[in-house]
């Protein structure tokens with residue numbers, strides 16, 4: 001995705017200096033990490049920060065995990081490298097410093113493709129793609145170290161970047177292809193233990209969690225990814241293989257009960273149907289609250305850090321805490337009509353605990369162990 005949103009209020013833009021010759025393509029990163037700032041997303045994004053009078057620096061754009069954002073035309077000599085010859089003879093982008101490996105890989109792949117396209121446009125070879133720090137070593141830039149500290153955080157260097165730009169110029173596609181993306185509604189049952197992938201898209205390959213045999217997940221989307229593999233996206237935003245060896249798909253969601261949880265970092269997770277997992281597995285995030293709804297009438301309570309057993313709640317009421325950073329440790333659920341309800345928790349250091357039923361305790365008390373996910377089955 002490439003978007004043009006020129007910083008017309010920026011002082012450098014208004015001055016309107018002209019590029020003489022494009023001799024080098026400069027790779028920058030803003031060096032503000034651990035502060036995470038995207039190009040145009042978020043309240044305090046780079047576009048907002050730079051598109052105003054009083055700001056004299058400018059790059060040709062920013063690249064983040066969502067795409068390429070062009071802040072100035074290539075004919076403009078942007079003040080990005082702190083040297084008159086450099087600014088008049090180089091095009092430069094800032095690569096946003098994001099947090100996770102999955103995010104970094106998207107920034108990297110977007111940037112590799114874009115720099116490869118620019119090399120072709122200006123008839124340059126990949127060795128003309130240099131980091132700000134390298135441009136300083138060559139004598140035409142201010143003394144900054146970017147983007148090496150950002151790249152090093154993920155085991156990469158400018159040398160790797162140039163190698164990938166070269167591969168991209170030779171036809172390798174760094175944006176994997178996704179085909180037949182479809183909205184679906186159903187459940188997958190996990191048949192054997194697998195890894196789950198990151199939160200952002202079918203293209204990501206970074207592993208962030210796990211799914212274990214016996215879990216059921218509500219799924220909302222499917223697609224065929226690059227190598228012809230079927231993938232599912234769960235309601236909770238995980239990407240799971242669709243290979244029949246690992247998962248079984250059913251085209252139905254049982255909504256006799258539905259439930260959701262509130263989870264560290266992610267907040268309120270989407271509502272899922274009877275039998276499906278809510279929460280995360282393998283990400284070390286605590287559950288903080290659970291809300292269950294549907295029929296028949298249910299009563300439930302949770303055991304929380306600091307508070308111990310909290311008050312009984314009824315259909316649709318939240319049990320637990322929000323915004324206090326307290327881990328949920330155990331749960332009890334009763335069904336008022338005499339039928340069976342069973343439930344289990346995924347616990348830190350334990351994994352999935354045994355199924356409890358009809359008011360029994362699932363989870364631990366007095367051990368200080370966080371619950372990370374819940375699965376509830378109304379029979």
Ligand SMILES: [Zn+2]
Nearest residue numbers: 028132144146
């Ligand atoms: Zn720089």
